[in-house]
Amino acid sequence: MKKHFLLxxxxxxxxxxxxxxxxxxLNGQTLLHYTFDDPANFGKxxxxxxxxxxxxxxxNHYNSVPGVKGKAVMCTGMTDSLHLDNPSRIIPGxxxxxxxxxxxxxxxxxxxxxxxxxxxNIIGLDVIKRHLAFNDYRTPKIRQTKIFGPELQLDRFYxxxxxxxxxxxxxxxxxxxxxTQKYDLVPANIKPQRMxxxxxxxxxxxxxxxxVGTLDDLQISSNAPTxxxxxxxxxxxxxxxxxxxxxxxxxSVVKNTAPIKxxxxxxxxxIFDGIKEPVMIYSGGGxxxxxxxxxxxxxxxxxxxxxxxxxxxxxxxEFAGGAWWYDVDKYDFxxxxxxxxxxxxQNPNVKILLSLSASPPSWWGEKxxxxxxxxxxxxxxxxxTASHSYxxxxxxxxxxxxxxxxxxxxxxxxxxxxxxxxxTTSGRYxxxxxAGYNSQLYGKELTDYSxxxxxxxxxxxxxxxxxxxxxxxxxxxxxxPATFDEVKLPSPNERRRPDSSYFRDGVVDRLTLDYITFVxxxxxxxxxxxxxxxxxxxxxxxxxxxxxxxxxxDALGHNRAWAGDSGHFGLDKVLREAxxxxxxxxxxxxxxxxxxxxPNMGVSASLAMHKKLWLFEADIRTSLNGGKAEYSxxxxxxxxxxxxxxxxxxxxxxxxxxxxxxxxxxxxxDDPKIWAAFKTMYQDMAKHTTVRPAERRQxxxxxxxxxxxxxxxxxxxxxxxxxxLLTLSRDVFAKSGIEYDYYTTGDLATMPDDYPVYIFLNSFxxxxxxxNTIEKRFKKxxxxxxxxxxxxxxxxxDKAARISTSAKNMQRLSGIQIEAIIDKVYSLDSRPTDAYxxxxxxxxxKGKYKPVFAVSDQEVQKMTEFSAPELAGKTxxxxxxxxxxRSLYIGTPEFKTSLVREIAKLGKVPVYTxxxxxxxxxxxxxxxxxxxxxxxxxxTLPEKVSSVIRVDNNQTVAENTDKFSIKIGKNxxxxxxxxx
Numbered sequence: 001m002k003k004h005f006l007l008x009x010x011x012x013x014x015x016x017x018x019x020x021x022x023x024x025x026l027n028g029q030t031l032l033h034y035t036f037d038d039p040a041n042f043g044k045x046x047x048x049x050x051x052x053x054x055x056x057x058x059x060n061h062y063n064s065v066p067g068v069k070g071k072a073v074m075c076t077g078m079t080d081s082l083h084l085d086n087p088s089r090i091i092p093g094x095x096x097x098x099x100x101x102x103x104x105x106x107x108x109x110x111x112x113x114x115x116x117x118x119x120x121n122i123i124g125l126d127v128i129k130r131h132l133a134f135n136d137y138r139t140p141k142i143r144q145t146k147i148f149g150p151e152l153q154l155d156r157f158y159x160x161x162x163x164x165x166x167x168x169x170x171x172x173x174x175x176x177x178x179x180t181q182k183y184d185l186v187p188a189n190i191k192p193q194r195m196x197x198x199x200x201x202x203x204x205x206x207x208x209x210x211x212v213g214t215l216d217d218l219q220i221s222s223n224a225p226t227x228x229x230x231x232x233x234x235x236x237x238x239x240x241x242x243x244x245x246x247x248x249x250x251x252s253v254v255k256n257t258a259p260i261k262x263x264x265x266x267x268x269x270x271i272f273d274g275i276k277e278p279v280m281i282y283s284g285g286g287x288x289x290x291x292x293x294x295x296x297x298x299x300x301x302x303x304x305x306x307x308x309x310x311x312x313x314x315x316x317x318e319f320a321g322g323a324w325w326y327d328v329d330k331y332d333f334x335x336x337x338x339x340x341x342x343x344x345x346q347n348p349n350v351k352i353l354l355s356l357s358a359s360p361p362s363w364w365g366e367k368x369x370x371x372x373x374x375x376x377x378x379x380x381x382x383x384x385t386a387s388h389s390y391x392x393x394x395x396x397x398x399x400x401x402x403x404x405x406x407x408x409x410x411x412x413x414x415x416x417x418x419x420x421x422x423x424t425t426s427g428r429y430x431x432x433x434x435a436g437y438n439s440q441l442y443g444k445e446l447t448d449y450s451x452x453x454x455x456x457x458x459x460x461x462x463x464x465x466x467x468x469x470x471x472x473x474x475x476x477x478x479x480x481p482a483t484f485d486e487v488k489l490p491s492p493n494e495r496r497r498p499d500s501s502y503f504r505d506g507v508v509d510r511l512t513l514d515y516i517t518f519v520x521x522x523x524x525x526x527x528x529x530x531x532x533x534x535x536x537x538x539x540x541x542x543x544x545x546x547x548x549x550x551x552x553x554d555a556l557g558h559n560r561a562w563a564g565d566s567g568h569f570g571l572d573k574v575l576r577e578a579x580x581x582x583x584x585x586x587x588x589x590x591x592x593x594x595x596x597x598x599p600n601m602g603v604s605a606s607l608a609m610h611k612k613l614w615l616f617e618a619d620i621r622t623s624l625n626g627g628k629a630e631y632s633x634x635x636x637x638x639x640x641x642x643x644x645x646x647x648x649x650x651x652x653x654x655x656x657x658x659x660x661x662x663x664x665x666x667x668x669x670d671d672p673k674i675w676a677a678f679k680t681m682y683q684d685m686a687k688h689t690t691v692r693p694a695e696r697r698q699x700x701x702x703x704x705x706x707x708x709x710x711x712x713x714x715x716x717x718x719x720x721x722x723x724x725l726l727t728l729s730r731d732v733f734a735k736s737g738i739e740y741d742y743y744t745t746g747d748l749a750t751m752p753d754d755y756p757v758y759i760f761l762n763s764f765x766x767x768x769x770x771x772n773t774i775e776k777r778f779k780k781x782x783x784x785x786x787x788x789x790x791x792x793x794x795x796x797x798d799k800a801a802r803i804s805t806s807a808k809n810m811q812r813l814s815g816i817q818i819e820a821i822i823d824k825v826y827s828l829d830s831r832p833t834d835a836y837x838x839x840x841x842x843x844x845x846k847g848k849y850k851p852v853f854a855v856s857d858q859e860v861q862k863m864t865e866f867s868a869p870e871l872a873g874k875t876x877x878x879x880x881x882x883x884x885x886r887s888l889y890i891g892t893p894e895f896k897t898s899l900v901r902e903i904a905k906l907g908k909v910p911v912y913t914x915x916x917x918x919x920x921x922x923x924x925x926x927x928x929x930x931x932x933x934x935x936x937x938x939x940t941l942p943e944k945v946s947s948v949i950r951v952d953n954n955q956t957v958a959e960n961t962d963k964f965s966i967k968i969g970k971n972x973x974x975x976x977x978x979x980x
Contacts, residue, residue: 031090032220034082034197036073039064043082047219049090054082054197058296062249062345066241067216068100068157073198077108077212077315078342079292081198087115088188094165095187096225098233100216102157102243103127105334107326108315111135111200111209113162117190124200125162125171126209127152132160134169134179135200138190149178157216157240159233161225172225175234206289206665210315212338214243248341253348254414260351261541262420264581266608268657268689270308272351272420278685279613279657280678281353283310289665291315297662298346300675305682310353310423310659313406314339322357325402328367333409340415351420353543356406358399358426358530359385371395371452373435375445376492387435389448390427390526390567391456400533407537421543421581422534427567431547431585432527434519434567439560439717446492446565448519458484460518465800474802475510490515496715500825502849503712503764506794506803513803516564516711524570528578535579545582545615548574551705552730552742553588553601555762556723562715563722569707571603572746575610582657583607584615587647590727592631594639594971595932597734597919598646603705604654605697605741609751616658618647622674624667637671638972642930644674645952645973646919648681649928652689652975653921655697677952684951688977689924698923700909701740702755703733704748709764712794720846721893725761725788729895736900737913737920745770753777757907759786763813765794765803771813779815779885784907787814789828789853789893810853815882816889817857821871825850830864830876830892838902840864843876843892853891863902864892879906910942918968926951927976931968938965941978951975 033047034054039061043054058080065074075081084090097113107129114124114135122137126145133147148171152158161172169183187195197218199207217233263271270277282301284294291312294301298309314322314335324335343350365372365386371394372380373387381387388395410416427433428441436447462484465471472480481487490512497509504513527548534544549571554563563569574580585601592598604614621630622640634640651658660678662668669675705726713722733740743751745763748770758778766774771792778785792813796803807820825848832840843864852871855862860878865871876891877899888903897916904911912927913920915937919930927948929937939948941962948958957976958964968974 030219030221032084032218034218035070036064036067036216036218037071039071042073052084052090054084057081057083058292060345065214065244067214068236068240069217072100072214072216074104074214075198075211076338076342077106077110077210078295078339079199079207079210081196081207081210083197084195085193087192087195091186091220091222092188093186094163094222094224096161096163096221096223097125097218098159098161098220098225098229099218100157100233100237100240101160102214103130103152103154104212104214105154106212107332108212108323108335109209110211110213111196112160112198112211112215114196114200115187115190115192116194116196116201117192119203121190122200122202123164123185123187123190125160126200127211127213132171132173132178134171134181146179146181149173155243157214157237159237161230163224165224172230174237175230204288207292248337249344249348250341250413250415250418253344254417257417259417259541260420262543263541264421264543264613266611266613266655268613268652268655268685270420277308278305278682278689279615280306280682280685281308281310281615281657281659282306283617283659283661288663290661290663291665293662293665293668295342295346297669298343298350300669301660301678302347302349304675304678305686306660306678307347307349308351308353308420309343309347310355310661311343312339312355322361324406325361327363329401331402331405331409333406336406336410337413337415344415351418352415353421353423354419355423355425355430356403357385357430358424359388360395360398360402362386364388364398368394370450372450373448373453374450375436375442375447376449377445378449379445380450381441382435383441387441389450389452390434390523391448391450391453393452396526396529396533399530403533403537419542421545422538423584424531424534424544424546426526426530426546431550432523432567434523434565437561437566446495449489454489456522457489457515457518458487460522461487461514464514470800474507474800476507479511499714500850501822502714502721502851503790503793504714506712506805510803513711517708519565520567520570520707520711521573522570523567524573524578527570527574531578531580543581545580545584547584547617549583549603549607549614550585550601551603551707551744552599552726553585553590555710555719555726556590556728557716557718558590559718562717564711564713569710571606571707572744575606575612575744575746580612582613582615584617584659586617586619587650588730589631591731594632594634594643595917595930597731597921597930598632598643598650599730599734600650600654600656600742603742603744604656605702606743606747606751608655608697609743609747614654614656616647616651616656618644618651618658618660619663620644620647620660621664622668624670625664630664634971637673641673641677642971642973644677645975646928646930649926649930649973649975650921652685652926653923653928655924680952684977689926697741698739699752699755701738701757701759701904701907702751703740703742704745704758704760704763705742706745706760706763706765708745709762709794712764721789721849722762724845724894729761732895732897732900734919734921735917736897736904737911737915737922738900738904738909739912739922748773748777755783756909757784757786757903759788759903760791761788763787763792764790765796766792766813767799768795768797771795774813779882782884782886784886784888784903785814786888786890786903787816788890790851791889793820793851793853807853814889815885815887816855816860816878816880818889819854819856821852821854822850826852826866826871827868828852828876828892829867831867832864833862836861836863838905839898840902841896841898842867843894843896843899845892845894853889855889855891866891910940912941913937913939925978925980927978929966929968929974929976930972932971934968934970936965936967939963945978945980947979949977949979951977
């Protein structure tokens, strides 16, 4: 054990608090002394302060290296660090910190030691560009970062002393004072929650600036260092051990194994070297709180069966460009090697789904400002990554060059054999969202008004229209210039043009309609481009995916976004042309509350048609971090388990995969019951879901989403109408006890035509080709076709044709006579008619709207009538037998369970329950029940089954029956497996 080198005389109050002075003390004593000699006890305090052992996070024998005297601890920048809670109880006043430091080759900003009071009160000693730096991260007015001293050389130890006494802050480097400044604080003044050794902390991103280097003999005292102590410590540098040779765990555990050949099917299964595994993945790495937590719990995930780990290429924010690409044609691949090696430390059998940004780092945007997304005033904004325009060709050219260099390096490394695929992140949050989306970066300013966007838009117009003569036929007279090269982007005022109509005008607003259509098609083209680059680099034996296709989530707007601006509504192009195996998205944030469905954002049935899989990002917060869980409101372990089981159940029913990510870190999954649940889920998926192809979906109700029609809504950051049809309806469908699948309009020509019921959720605009497809494929065999508000109101011969707007367009589509009332706005609420045979609930929607679409057909069965006095006697919802098919029109854009069950009844498809306000979803031979209240849930199956078995405990619920009842408690989930 090293000797205690005493820094100063201890204040009398501390002597009373901590007992007698240390026997070897001269004129003071060391309160905290971490020697790092014992890898099993890196945080053991050998100083005089009691109860002062530090928590060692992700530190083990791999971190133990030769130091100045004995062993030292090498931090690798992977949140491997030490933490001491409430340090001011030990250091209430002046503070002197002494340690030895050796840096590793890196360009990252690093924190050596920091005191965290809260997100606005952080004091730390950092390394910036290989110089020491004092970081006072408090309020913006006094925030400061002072860089000082000589450039630190690599491969050598330095002795550092950092002192704060309430008058000054001082730093000594190898016995020389290199920094002094008046400073009236000591760490205790910011009421630090923790002292962090080897990192700093911020609640949003957790461990942020992480040390990559070696620490030795860390001592903390209250008084100033003596000259004798400084001299003695500096003399020890002469005997410091040289930097050891870097060893990588993957060199030993992977080197002699064969590369894994990977593929992904549309029925919830990986295939690794011909062997099937469930698509249930563990996820983490990167920058947020999940980074360190996921690495710490990676062995637990492996025990639960999850050896596939979605992991970032470097230890930075995963949607940032990556520190490995630090300048033009300059790369630091050691960062990647170091980062990937850490996964093998935690699980030698790990398979890596590599998360790699397609967006370049922020320096790229600074160097090439002409390639950035801009608002109408010409301003460009960026933070963690370059806010590149999705129309930038240079972005893709430079990206291909950088990716090529990276993969040439990685292919020489043993770990590449275990990389099973790549998640290509891009844009805001890494979710392929355009830079101006969601009001975070650009506020309410509309984008993209860059020159590269303008040039790409003009080219798109040329391809769509061919000639200006054709384009003029589609536009209002006199608004177009002479040539395509003179066309301008629609201004924000044009895009936000106020009007009392819910819809844009198909002729007056044609430029805006074209531009928003372009926005989504251009984003889709960029996806096709950068995933094609990736496919060329990795070949056919690895999988590729990305976040994309949030068609159902953002239609509501949430007061911060207009869905058409996202770039995600080019989904049909991505499904047909992008060489990807999966798309991913978080569990829907709307209706994630306990008692609701926790829905899908995507259209998983359409993906399956194109041999692609939807993956839920299960970023589920739990109550284990204290208080009620964010979004769900789960208040305890059992409720948190209910949310996790609900998430898994939705993935199974939707024929989807999922990855678990503890986004908040901390203690998210720190209970054996959660890991046992994960293990049971994994085994259920392995044994009972991956053995059936997605094509065996039960044909009941097909929900049709139209990506293009989303553009025809007038601009609004909160859209109750489309929100009702696409976003909020997900909870209603889930609580109606029906089985259903989501498709896009782009798949109407090839999707199965044997569903008894098709619900067209938002088909406002349909071309003649789509209408002919509906006529030929679905208006037959007595099928029930359901049309929602405005279905078919807009019609065009083709995409370049002038758009006509009329109720007759709707009548030709639905077979029901409809009148459009456009004189003013009205309430669209409606109430059931007395004459209709079944009991229905009233339908309501906030606000007033025009047009009103009222059924005027005398041959229909009237189901509801508008409630507004001005619309008295006018029909809102009606059903009609049209001969070869049947038609139902919904003029009040809202779904209620009674209406959905009536649609199922008319369509002669099963309704599995009569429960009210209980999620009952059926699919993939599973039944998911989730309730926010105590209930006895009755289940009726379309046929007798051999048994129904609970997945969580393997108990038989029912045998040889088609009917049974099951009790469910408040805020609980039951997932059952059907054995036929």
